[in-house]
Amino acid sequence: MPLKQYIEQYFDGNQTAFARAQGVKLPQVTQWLNKQFIVIGHTLYSPRRDLNHD
DSSP, X not given: OBHHHHHHHHHTTOHHHHHHHHTOOHHHHHHHXXXXXXXXXXXXXXXXXXXXXX
């Protein structure tokens, strides 16, 4: 799921609380959101590239 959705679901949309829980500062979370990181199985992933599917 998108990180934004994860924060909404598990932290009531509170990005500061999420940052605190991860041991990072809020600007780091903002970067992750801007780079469209995703969460799978409570693990954070960054997209690397779009894959061809033809």
